[in-house]
Amino acid sequence: MSAPKTVRWGILATGGIALTFTKDLLVDPTTRDVKHLKHTVVAAASSSSKSRAEDFLKETGSPSDAKAYGSYEEFVKDPNIDVVYIATPHSHHYQNAMLCLEAGKNVLCEKAFTVNAEQARKLAEKAREKNLFLMEAVWTRYFPISIYVREQITSGRIGPVARVISDNSMALDPEVNMADGKNRMVNPDLAGGALLDLGMYALTWVFQTLYHTQPQKDRKPPKVLAFIKNYEPTQNADEHSTIILNFPRSKEAGGDAHAVATTSLRVATSPGNNMDTPCCRIQGPKGEIQVFPHSFRPTRTKIIDSDGNVEEKHWPVPGPGKGSGWYNGFGSSMQAEGEGQGMFWEADEAADAILNGRKEGKFLGLEESIVIMEVMDEVRKQGGLVYPEKIETTKYPTQL
């Protein structure tokens, strides 16, 4: 076996998920049986100050020679960076990713990929023009549990999927926790609201079971019917979105399939962190697959065959998780002792792609990210949710 190849990461932004991702990135890959690659952090940038980037590098246990930058513009010029992880709010992804791609950097960009589909299309075009890797960081797609569920579907275990019911909701008590309206979950200037932040996971399960499992040539965008309830205090950020989707499919493939995707930042999928409510039910004529607990970091499946037989599996996230810590943006913990967060799997995929010259993610390519953004555009259109022009624009550069 040849020595593992090292991929050199630069971290753009130093907020909550940047910390979690970077700690996970630095977990030894052999703890999850990955032997052909390694990750290292060579730089981090903060738009606030260089000292914030320095503190971030210390807190994450990054190598002592990693460079701290006080501006994203300076950081992208660093020749030692192979790939940039973007961890700013959704509102900033388009401008930040364009900056990286223009500078010739490969990019792994946090979800939601962009504010709208047109921005996603422009990024995809730029990545192709520059022959660079670009992937939306939907970590859940790379979990072994997701791979297992997709395999159960493609193997025909439950028959052609007829219906998917998927929810990602958290009772965040916004009037208490986000009273000033500045929190990115409710702030229109940061593309706030449940849909882009939490709802995209409800849609992730719908898409990875009903769309991604179809042969590429047969994948067709769904028809969408949606309702939005806006969060009163800030307006133009949804507190619930409810989406009904019809996926056109040939008769041979089982005919059209339906899905319901729901999201909320007022009520929870699992009230009181009760883990017995499935976040997703995937239903076919031969049975049903249930996924627990939260759709972004699922750790349990139940398959109920039509004869009543139940098969349950647990999917712990390998560690050592010490320090890599569960992050939900609000300080609560669902992580079992010694577990990692699970963000390393998407990082492994990005690194593997870069080492092997692939330009897109294996389990979520740019075409699918764009279709999902189109669905969210349609939901916002039907629900009348418009963000400020400066974050909807594709004009680059735009000062945010």
Ligand SMILES: NC(=O)C1=CN([C@@H]2O[C@H](COP(=O)(O)OP(=O)(O)OC[C@H]3O[C@@H](n4cnc5c(N)ncnc54)[C@H](OP(=O)(O)O)[C@@H]3O)[C@@H](O)[C@H]2O)C=CC1
């Ligand atoms: N995959 C997952 O599990 C999760 C993904 N996310 C995604 O990650 C992204 C960031 O979320 P999160 O880390 O919770 O957000 P935070 O608010 O904690 O961090 C965002 C960081 O972005 C930078 N930033 C640049 N401009 C702005 C601005 N105008 N306002 C606020 N921050 C700015 C700041 O870093 P600096 O000052 O250093 O430049 C800030 O610390 C979102 O897109 C979110 O959807 C979030 C949580 C979990």
Ligand SMILES: O=C1OC[C@@H](O)[C@H](O)[C@H]1O
């Ligand atoms: O991606 C995410 O997953 C976990 C949530 O708590 C967080 O708000 C979201 O951004």
